[in-house]
Amino acid sequence: MSIAYKFSFLLTMPAKAALECIKQNAKVMERTVQELHAELNALTDQYVSLREKQLREENRILTAAVEEAKKQLIRLECQQGIKQISIPNQTLLVATIPLQSASTNDVNKTNLSQTATDTTKEVKPKKEKKPKETKQKLPSSEEPSVDVGRLDLRIAKVEDVQKHPDADSLYVLKINCGEDKPRTVCSGLVKHVPMDDLKNRSVVLLCNLKPVKMRGITSEAMVMCASSPELVEVLSPPIGCEAGETVHCEGFVRSPDPVMNPKKKIFETVAPDLATNDLLQACYKGVPLNVPGKGFILASTLKSCAVK
Structure with missing residues (x-):
């Protein structure tokens, strides 16, 4: 209408x-x-x-991206030798918050009780605090970068091989690495390398790991091997090497720690970049490990496999 x-x-x-x-x-x-x-x-x-x-989903995606970026940054910083410092825990701060929500009456009662107690005590003169002596910190030397140069890799010779008395998967080796007496090394090569193949063999030995007990026997070093899921091969030094000669990597200064601190995870940071190449050469970041004037460190057959 x-x-x-x-x-x-x-x-x-x-x-x-x-x-x-x-x-x-x-x-x-x-x-x-x-x-x-x-x-x-x-x-x-x-x-x-x-x-x-929509905003919650976008926020979730951004949060995940930020966390992944943080992990990538930490990974890159660790590779560059930058020390990571953990954030202090805030638990104590959170635990004190409920105390602040107490009622005014409870606070007043506490104050009155405290006042009554204080009046019964004798007031003692406070002792003057002596000023603390401040010690001047000496500037610490710059932490060396974490790379293969921090590993004490040496040529060594196996002098004796025995089965571990309390572990079927372990050998107990006596290895000469150019020192006054041979080192004792526990190695899990029983399933991969026959005992006769190890006797009198030249190997590459990592000498600055912290000694650790393995089923009651202290192991003082580690035999370096090329490893795949199916096979493990002991690395071979160049012909003509003698026990005690050092292993180098071009472009990386050799400055090994006397003993690597397990908390700094030096070997764990270096290990992912240790591998063999297509020429069977053991490498760090693609650069072959070598004994100057003698030649390269080689695997027998394993190409493009981890070295550990």
Whole structure:
């Protein structure tokens, strides 16, 4: 019904009936406005809920990306020898928060009790504290970069091989690495290398690991091997090497720690970059390990395999 028609219809009605009709129309319009208002609120709530879900998902993705970036940064810093410092735990700070929410009455009672106790005690003069002597810290030398130069790799010769009395998978080796007496080395090569193949054999020995007991026998070094899931091969030094000669890697200064600190994880940082290449040469970051003037350290058959 058009507005003009409604207006002409109202003119033909008595005044009281016309007024009643206007009131009814006003109620209908008010109800319509309320319904539209409710629909608008419902649509707004749906939009807000949907947008909130989208933002939460975006936040989750960004958080995961940030965490991955942090891990990558820490990994790169460790490779560059940058020391990692852990963030102090905030547990103590959190534990003190509930104490601050105690009611005012409890605090007042505590203060009154403390005051009553203090009045019964004799007031003693406080002793003057002597100023603490501050020791000047000497500037520490810069930490060397963590690379293959920190490993004490030497040519050595196996002088004796025995089975470990308490471990079927271990050999107990006596190895001459150019020192006054041979070192004792426990090696898990029983399943991979026959005993006769180790006797009188020249090997590459990692000499600055911290000694560790293995089933009651202290192992003082580690025989370096090329390793795959199916096979383990003892690395072979160049022909003509003598026990005690040092192993080098071009481009990396050889400055081994006397004994590597296990907490600094030096070997664990270097090990992922030790591997053989397609020429069977043992390498660090693709650079072959060598004995100067003698030649390269080689595996027998394993190419592109981890060295450990």
